Amino acid sequence: MSEIILNLPSEKATSEFGKKISENLKIGDIIYLSGEMGSGKTTLARSIIKNLLPDDLKNTTVPSPTFTLIQTYNGKNFDIGHADLYRIDNSNELDALGIEDILYNGVVLIEWAEKIKNKLNYNIMEIKISFSEEERIAQIKNIQGWDSRINELSE
Numbered sequence: 001m002s003e004i005i006l007n008l009p010s011e012k013a014t015s016e017f018g019k020k021i022s023e024n025l026k027i028g029d030i031i032y033l034s035g036e037m038g039s040g041k042t043t044l045a046r047s048i049i050k051n052l053l054p055d056d057l058k059n060t061t062v063p064s065p066t067f068t069l070i071q072t073y074n075g076k077n078f079d080i081g082h083a084d085l086y087r088i089d090n091s092n093e094l095d096a097l098g099i100e101d102i103l104y105n106g107v108v109l110i111e112w113a114e115k116i117k118n119k120l121n122y123n124i125m126e127i128k129i130s131f132s133e134e135e136r137i138a139q140i141k142n143i144q145g146w147d148s149r150i151n152e153l154s155e
């Protein structure tokens with residue numbers, strides 16, 4: 001199956017999901033994080049990043065990249081880029097973030113990935129979070145190269 005739906009009833013559930021994702025990431029992977037403002041994209045990215053940092057850096061602050069546009073981290077095994085495209089208006093600005101450079105030796109998490117117009121030729125998984133007062137749901141979809149790994153995320 002290349003699409004799964006997960007319930008994220010609490011922030012703890014979102015953090016645990018982030019940990020699971022971190023265990024399945026490898027160099028050259030991109031994760032698209034989409035969903036409305038406040039849906040939990042940064043919260044999920046923060047957990048993924050923290051789980052990839054070396055033990056002595058676990059307390060590093062992982063801010064939202066809304067204003068810096070991209071933050072990079074040196075993880076235990078590879079680099080991590082965390083981008084937020086909300087304020088990006090054109091493809092020149094997108095290129096300037098250096099996403100492809102990070103992918104040589106790392107992974108990139110992209111909030112507001114809806115803004116990317118051209119298909120990037122990497123392994124991409126999309127996580128779309130929707131929420132209401134009653135619940136939060138993550139829709140997880142393989143775009144490229146995640147088909148078999150997606151199943152591990154629901155276990």
Ligand SMILES: Nc1ncnc2c1ncn2[C@@H]1O[C@H](COP(=O)(O)OP(=O)(O)OP(=O)(O)O)[C@@H](O)[C@H]1O
Pocket residue numbers: 008009010011012013014035036037038039040041042043044064066111136
């Ligand atoms: N189950 C949950 N998973 C994630 N966040 C939750 C959950 N329940 C409550 N929250 C809260 O919802 C908010 C999510 O904010 P977050 O910054 O992660 O959203 P975002 O999608 O990154 O927004 P933006 O589009 O502004 O970047 C946080 O305040 C978080 O504490």
Ligand SMILES: [Mg+2]
Pocket residue numbers: 041042043064084111
């Ligand atoms: Mg955010």
